[in-house]
Amino acid sequence: MYLARDYRINHLDESELIERCRNGEQQAFSEIIRRYKGKIASTIFGMLGRCDEADDIGQEVFIRFYKSVNNFRGESALGTYLTRIAINLSLNEIKRRKLRSFLSFEKLIEEGKDIMDIDAKSSLDENKEIIQKAIQKLSSKYRSVLVLRLIDDYSTEETAKILNLPVGTVLSRLARAQIKLREYLKPYLSEI
Amino acid sequence: MKNKKLELLLYKSFDSHLTKEEAELLRQELQSSKELRRKYNQISEIRKAVSNTAEMSFDPFFEQHILSKINNTQSERKYINVFADSLVFSFRKVALIASFLLVALISYNLISGNNYSIEGLLGTSKTPIEYAFDSTLNLFWSGI
Numbered sequence: 001m002y003l004a005r006d007y008r009i010n011h012l013d014e015s016e017l018i019e020r021c022r023n024g025e026q027q028a029f030s031e032i033i034r035r036y037k038g039k040i041a042s043t044i045f046g047m048l049g050r051c052d053e054a055d056d057i058g059q060e061v062f063i064r065f066y067k068s069v070n071n072f073r074g075e076s077a078l079g080t081y082l083t084r085i086a087i088n089l090s091l092n093e094i095k096r097r098k099l100r101s102f103l104s105f106e107k108l109i110e111e112g113k114d115i116m117d118i119d120a121k122s123s124l125d126e127n128k129e130i131i132q133k134a135i136q137k138l139s140s141k142y143r144s145v146l147v148l149r150l151i152d153d154y155s156t157e158e159t160a161k162i163l164n165l166p167v168g169t170v171l172s173r174l175a176r177a178q179i180k181l182r183e184y185l186k187p188y189l190s191e192i
Numbered sequence: 193m194k195n196k197k198l199e200l201l202l203y204k205s206f207d208s209h210l211t212k213e214e215a216e217l218l219r220q221e222l223q224s225s226k227e228l229r230r231k232y233n234q235i236s237e238i239r240k241a242v243s244n245t246a247e248m249s250f251d252p253f254f255e256q257h258i259l260s261k262i263n264n265t266q267s268e269r270k271y272i273n274v275f276a277d278s279l280v281f282s283f284r285k286v287a288l289i290a291s292f293l294l295v296a297l298i299s300y301n302l303i304s305g306n307n308y309s310i311e312g313l314l315g316t317s318k319t320p321i322e323y324a325f326d327s328t329l330n331l332f333w334s335g336i
Contacts, residue, residue, distance in 0.1 A: 026259065033255045042246040055251050059258045066262055128245050135242065149207065150242040156207050167208075175203035181238050189234045 014078050021069050033062050036079055039152060040086050046147035047090035049136045057093060061085045076161065083152065084162050087144055094140045127188075134184040142177035145170050202232060206239065 009031045012020070020028035040061050044054050064085055065072070072081065135143060148159040149170075160170045182189070201218050204210065210218065221228050251257070297314065 030255060030259065033258060037250055037254060041248050041250050045248040046245065050248075055254065055257075058250050058254065059261065062258050063261060066258075128241075131241050131245050135245070146242065150239055151246045153243070153246075171204060171208055174207055175200055178203055178235060178238060179199075181242070182234060185238060189237060 015074065018069065018072060018074070018078065021066070029062075029066055032065070032078070036082050037062075039079055040082055042151050043083055043086040043147060044090055045132075046135065046151040047087065047140075047143060048093060049132050053093055057086070057089045060089055080154075080158065080162055083148070083154075087148070087162060091140055091144065130185065130188060134181055137184055138177055138180055142173055142180065145173045146177040146181075149174055198228060199231065202228065202235065206235065 009017075009027050012028070012031070017028045017032055021032060037058065040058055041054075044057050044061075048054055048057070061082055065082060072078075076084075135146065138146065144163060145159055148154045148162060149156060154162065156167055156170050156174070159165075160167045163170070165173075198218070198221055201210070201214055205215075205218060222232060301314070
């Protein structure tokens with residue numbers, strides 16, 4: 001009986017799930033979490049790197065959605081809506097970090113660590129940590145376009161919509177972000 | 193200047209459609225310039241590596257944590273609602289008793305005296321300050 005109900009929930013489309021969620025059906029909400037947690041994880045980890053706060057921020061994304069499900073008008077896809085919340089919460093966290101590092105010695109310690117310290121011999125394919133460190137070095141406006149476009153695989157138009165920016169701005173920020181990444185990662189790039 | 197323009201065109205080619213002229217220009221430059229080809233390969237390499245960082249997941253109990261947080265908030269809200277309801281109920285009682293006492297006081301003052309001012313009705317007639325310190329005048333003010 002339980003399995004049959006589970007099976008039905010798994011096959012519901014997005015709008016039906018949202019409707020059931022509005023009616024307080026917790027199974028529908030769980031299904032939404034199951035469907036989108038991977039995407040939200042890649043957005044948050046892309047923006048913040050591996051950190052203790054990432055899980056809490058991920059949970060907050062879904063809790064905010066649950067609380068405001070009655071206000072969700074379905075003008076954008078659910079994934080896009082959740083990603084927008086994830087990006088905003090990540091940007092808030094970046095601001096908090098900046099403030100914290102301004103008030104403490106954290107900044108000095110972080111500055112001491114360089115991408116080069118990780119493993120100068122490993123190639124990009126072998127070491128995700130190098131890439132993550134390099135992404136973390138980008139400023140938040142470049143980081144957000146890069147994460148949405150390259151990690152979450154949104155189109156430039158979708159990225160522009162999520163960030164509420166013109167497509168031209170997204171393209172120029174993407175180019176700038178990649179120029180900076182190329183600078184940071186020069187020692188690891190192959191000389192083909 | 194030309195190199196800068198070409199570099200931007202190169203980046204643009206990964207994320208957006210180029211016009212026929214732009215595509216042709218880039219194709220020709222890629223054929224002739226080894227440096228541009230090297231850049232193209234490096235950008236592709238970076239993009240591939242960045243895309244590969246995507247496979248990450250939250251804590252295995254991620255979903256349970258969310259549901260328990262929501263349930264806790266809901267039970268807290270329920271408790272607050274019960275408290276607010278009981279507060280409204282008890283204050284309703286107090287308000288009823290107070291209004292009954294007020295009506296009784298006004299009725300008593302109306303029956304016992306002939307002062308129809310607000311102070312008179314509520315039994316809060318004020319003694320002016322100059323009478324308060326003069327015992328004779330105070331007697332006069334009190335109507336004795």
